[in-house]
Amino acid sequence: MTQAMERRGADAPKVHSTQRTNRPWPVEFWSSAIGKKWVMAVTGLGLMGFVFAHMVGNLKMFLGAEEFDAYAESLKTLLYPIIPENGVLWMFRVGLIVMFGLHIASAYQLTRMNHRARPVKYQSPRDYIAANFAARTMRWTGIIVGLYLLFHLADLTWGWFQPDFVKADAYNNLVNSLSRPPVAAIYIVANIALGIHLFHGGWSMFQSLGLNSPRYNGARRAFAAGFAVVVAGMNVFFPIAVLTGIVSN
Amino acid sequence: MTKMLNLKLKVWRQDGPDDAGHFEDYSTTVADDASFLEMLDYVNEQLIADNREPIAFDHDCREGICGSCGLMINGQAHGPQKGTATCQLHMRKFNDGDHITIEPWRAAAFPIIKDLAVNRAAFDRIIESGGYITVNTGAAQDANETPVPKEAADAAMDAAACIGCGACVAACPNSAANLFTSAKIQHLNLLPQGQAERFGRTKAMVETMEDYFGSCTNYGECQEACPKEISVDFIAMMNRDYAKSMIVNRRRLGERKVG
Ligand code: SF4
Ligand code: FES
Numbered sequence: 169m170t171q172a173m174e175r176r177g178a179d180a181p182k183v184h185s186t187q188r189t190n191r192p193w194p195v196e197f198w199s200s201a202i203g204k205k206w207v208m209a210v211t212g213l214g215l216m217g218f219v220f221a222h223m224v225g226n227l228k229m230f231l232g233a234e235e236f237d238a239y240a241e242s243l244k245t246l247l248y249p250i251i252p253e254n255g256v257l258w259m260f261r262v263g264l265i266v267m268f269g270l271h272i273a274s275a276y277q278l279t280r281m282n283h284r285a286r287p288v289k290y291q292s293p294r295d296y297i298a299a300n301f302a303a304r305t306m307r308w309t310g311i312i313v314g315l316y317l318l319f320h321l322a323d324l325t326w327g328w329f330q331p332d333f334v335k336a337d338a339y340n341n342l343v344n345s346l347s348r349p350p351v352a353a354i355y356i357v358a359n360i361a362l363g364i365h366l367f368h369g370g371w372s373m374f375q376s377l378g379l380n381s382p383r384y385n386g387a388r389r390a391f392a393a394g395f396a397v398v399v400a401g402m403n404v405f406f407p408i409a410v411l412t413g414i415v416s417n
Numbered sequence: 418m419t420k421m422l423n424l425k426l427k428v429w430r431q432d433g434p435d436d437a438g439h440f441e442d443y444s445t446t447v448a449d450d451a452s453f454l455e456m457l458d459y460v461n462e463q464l465i466a467d468n469r470e471p472i473a474f475d476h477d478c479r480e481g482i483c484g485s486c487g488l489m490i491n492g493q494a495h496g497p498q499k500g501t502a503t504c505q506l507h508m509r510k511f512n513d514g515d516h517i518t519i520e521p522w523r524a525a526a527f528p529i530i531k532d533l534a535v536n537r538a539a540f541d542r543i544i545e546s547g548g549y550i551t552v553n554t555g556a557a558q559d560a561n562e563t564p565v566p567k568e569a570a571d572a573a574m575d576a577a578a579c580i581g582c583g584a585c586v587a588a589c590p591n592s593a594a595n596l597f598t599s600a601k602i603q604h605l606n607l608l609p610q611g612q613a614e615r616f617g618r619t620k621a622m623v624e625t626m627e628d629y630f631g632s633c634t635n636y637g638e639c640q641e642a643c644p645k646e647i648s649v650d651f652i653a654m655m656n657r658d659y660a661k662s663m664i665v666n667r668r669r670l671g672e673r674k675v676g
Contacts (some may be wrong), residue, residue: 180526180539183627193663196536201632202659278632284469285592285631291440292430292518295492298637299590301423306634372635380650 182286204274209373211267211274214394216370216395218264223402227414229280233339239340268314275310302368309365313339316358323351343417345411354408363400369397420449422508426460427518428472434528440518449509453496454479454486456508474533481505481644482578487587488533489520494642502644504583522587526594526629537583539629543598545604546625549620569607576604578645588642589632591631596639598626599655602646606658616662623659 184201197203228239231274246256296304323345333341346352376379379388392398409415431438445463447456454476461471477485478627486503496506511517521529526539565573577600585596589659602619605611611618633652640649 178530178544180536180629183525183631184627197660197663200624200659201627203663205656205662212428245587278634281629282593284635285629286523287525288523290489290492290520290523292427292489292520293492294590296590296638297493297641301635303636304590355624359581368635375633375635375649376656378653378655378660380653380657382650385650397483 177265177380178251184281201278205376207270208274208278209269209376212369212373213283214263214267215271216366216399218260218267219366219399219403220395221401226406227402229342230341230404230409233417236339238335238340241336270315272310272314279307302364303372306365306368309361312358312361313365316354316361319354320358340417343415346407347410347416348409352411355407356404359400359403363396366396366399367392420509420513421446422449422512422513422515424456424514425509425516427516428460428533429520430472430532431521431529433525433531436608438529442510442569447508449507449511451508452479452492452504453488453506453508454504472533473531475535476504479504482580484582485536486585487522488619489522489587491518494522494588495582497645499641500644500646502580502584505644522583524583524586524592524630526592527583527586535583537581540581540594540597542621542629543594543625544601546621547601548621567610569609573604574641576600576651577645579604579647580645581642582644584642584644585639585647586630587629589631589633590636590640591634591637593633593639594626594630595633596643596647596649596653600623600653602658603651603654606654614659619655619658620662621665623655635664 176338191199195214200209225239225243228236242252243257248255249316302309302344322328324338324341329337330341331352332344346355371388406415423442426443426445429438429444430441445456445460447459451459454474456622457472457474464471468567475485476550477483479486481504484502488493488503490503490506496510497505498510519533521527521533522535522537525538527535530536573596574622579597579600581597583597586592586594589596591609600604602622606615606619635652637649640647
């Protein structure tokens with residue numbers, strides 16, 4: 169029916185092509201930008217659960233080497249013997265890899281689409297009112313956190329950067345690693361970036377999922393701020409605790 | 418007391434869609450009770466008197482209801498006053514000696530026609546895809562025949578206040594049109610009369626929007642720029658309805674398209 173309308177003026181170029189075909193709905197949903205935002209929100213929520221649990225688990229370091237190592241060991245035997253050793257751990261790992269993958273893929277595709285949507289930038293400075301620092305730097309904080317994640321795995325899971333790395337000696341590896349000031353600095357900077365990312369993401373996800381009600385809207389911001397401060401704050405405190413000798417071997 | 422303001426303007430001039438365009442400087446003196454567009458009218462009168470090309474800009478009602486006007490003023494869509502279209506912005510918001518930079522809306526979906534005038538036909542494409550009816554339906558039924566809850570009526574009216582100016586797109590760092598589209602979808606979806614085609618309409622309008630505009634990352638800039646102060650809550654409602662449409666539309670025979 170749109171063809172029947174007389175069109176005035178040049179048509180705008182397309183920045184995205186929604187194929188209106190008869191495909192299974194998950195495929196169709198993923199092909200839309202709103203669908204990708206749902207994926208970002210759902211995977212973001214899963215990853216928030218992970219960073220929270222990770223932070224809580226790390227609190228064990230304050231109880232000493234034994235407790236911490238026992239906790240690290242116990243992750244391998246979660247639900248054992250119902251599920252074989254390392255089984256649950258690998259399920260988590262695969263789940264996390266999938267969530268990271270989808271989160272990054274949707275972020276990348278949406279960013280590309282947004283760049284196409286404004287090929288010529290404003291030629292005079294913009295004066296933003298609502299778009300805060302966290303929202304405008306999501307891309308960069310996300311990249312910092314992603315790179316840091318790889319570093320973190322190489323450092324404490326694979327031990328690439330530690331000459332006296334001993335597998336399964338989690339506590340000593342941690343203390344040895346974080347007592348090097350440059351490494352501690354990386355952890356601190358990356359976790360501040362994580363906090364900034366969570367501050368916008370933790371709020372934004374409610375909007376993307378359509379979780380909206382005048383009664384609870386105020387709480388959404390508070391939740392995001394509280395979550396970011398607790399998780400990033402504690403994560404920044406760990407290297408500081410090691411550097412200052414609160415946690416030592 | 419009327420004050421006179423001496424202003425330095427920096428205005429975007431562009432001969433046509435394919436021209437590169439550039440800023441030009443002008444100075445003008447205007448009374449502070451003039452509107453922003455009247456100020457531009459004075460500048461244009463001077464330009465015409467000097468035998469120069471006047472600045473092209475869109476305007477019509479000049480009372481904030483048609484949505485024709487819209488300028489990026491000092492980096493803010495519709496200028497510094499919240500909830501105000503450019504035509505309703507008055508020069509008393511500015512000070513003597515101010516520098517004012519004026520740019521057109523910038524988005525791939527809004528090609529520049531000339532100077533400050535842009536083509537917002539992409540909005541029409543979204544509206545069209547929502548569907549319309551051209552059969553004669555006879556006289557309108559009595560208004561009170563369909564009961565509408567007060568809250569729904571209020572929310573629908575808030576959404577229906579959108580004048581289609583495009584400031585939400587202009588202000589959005591992603592050039593997303595989610596505020597406009599959600600307002601246009603929700604003012605119908607919130608009412609009992611809008612239920613029959615609710616999910617088909619949501620899907621069609623969202624997908625047409627995504628053909629032309631960027632995607633929403635929840636900056637909230639649109640809500641601040643909107644002259645009608647449309648709330649981003651409508652975007653959340655649209656996101657919910659769009660997801661539901663994936664399921665609901667499958668159940669309906671007519672919705673399955675082939676090809
Ligand atoms: S939502 Fe507001 S800013 Fe966007 S087109 Fe409608 S009136 Fe203009
Ligand atoms: S000229 Fe009609 S809204 Fe400004």
